[in-house]
Amino acid sequence: MALQISATNPEHPALLLELPWQTPLEEWPEEYLVPLPRGISRHVVRYARAGDEVVAVKELAERPALREYQLLRDLDRLAIPAVDALAVVTGRTDAAGEPLEPVLITRHLGGSMPYRSMFETTLRPATMHRLMDALAVLLVRLHLAGFAWGDCSLSNTLFRRDAGAYAAYLVDAETGELHQRLSDGQRDYDLDLARVNISGELLDLEASGALHPSVDPVDFGTEICARYRSLWQELTRTSVYPAGKYHYIERRIRRLNDLGFDVAEMQIEHASNGDTVTFVPKVVDAGHHQRQLLRLTGLDAEENQARRLLNDLESWMATQDDYAPGDPLGARPEVLAHRWVREVFRPTVRAVPVELRGAMDPAEIYHELLEHRWYLSERAQHDIGLDTAVADYIAHILPRARETLQPTSD
Known part of the structure; x- marks a missing residue:
């Protein structure tokens, strides 16, 4: 069987052909390898250079290699933090013509470290709490997307520093399964595996003297379960608000945004005793809101502005009589979005006198107005x-802002 390279990018096969595929991975010459810290793996894994990229190469059987390759591509499509799948190489043979195991190739995640490398210097308990937070967030994101990991552990995760905290990335999807939606039993199974695996890994570190003496491995294994359940409850619970308390909805959206999640869908059911609001959070990639706002409305804004405007647009659409998601007779989101621009966004921005706007662009003006509405609604306890x-x-905020910006004379 001839050597075959199945790749996501047409440029990769030519670069990957330079690697010594006729040699078992554990025997690759040093000239091809990149000395980066590796975690524990049941397979042989090496880092190598392919052109300008550093790649991780993992030997495993053909069927699981192709399966994991597809799962990682699916996770990328769902914007889940995981390593990027680049290629699968099959049909390998050694110099004597004997078959060699296929390999899965992923892109090295720059700035990331396996957990054992992080414990080369004893981590303080506060740092370990942040690692557990990051892993709990990753597991919740996977479950929201319908992905059952099947082997959640510190060993199958890479960590990258993120503004004082840590971001966790899935690095091994071999045992994973992607479903439309996970049952409570599937989630509990993943969570129990995480508890057992993490406790075991920390016990190994304790035995080697690499664990802080105040850290209890069993307690930390249990901790991720508590953090996961608290986060899952916040993200998926149904909230019931009295009629007219729409600023409560915005408060909930803000809390979810602070946790690092975005509200991709929002269903509002009107009932006699109030409004039932069901949130379906979805983690999205960087710049998502800018692109989404531009596609729907033609407005070009910064990412945070776009997120704020999209939240307002979503809330407004839910109040329209002809908004019926999934109903072919209902107005499409694009139609409603342009109506929102015409009937809400532009008239609101134009209500602010040009001479008072200063250097603020329309998106920033609207954002400021939404912030002011939020503040006044919270103070009044109604929308x-x-x-x-x-x-x-216009009467109270802009005049003070202009006075602050006025140059003073000595």
């Missing part, structure tokens, strides 16, 4: 409406 917020903003 005060956008018109009232605009009038108050």
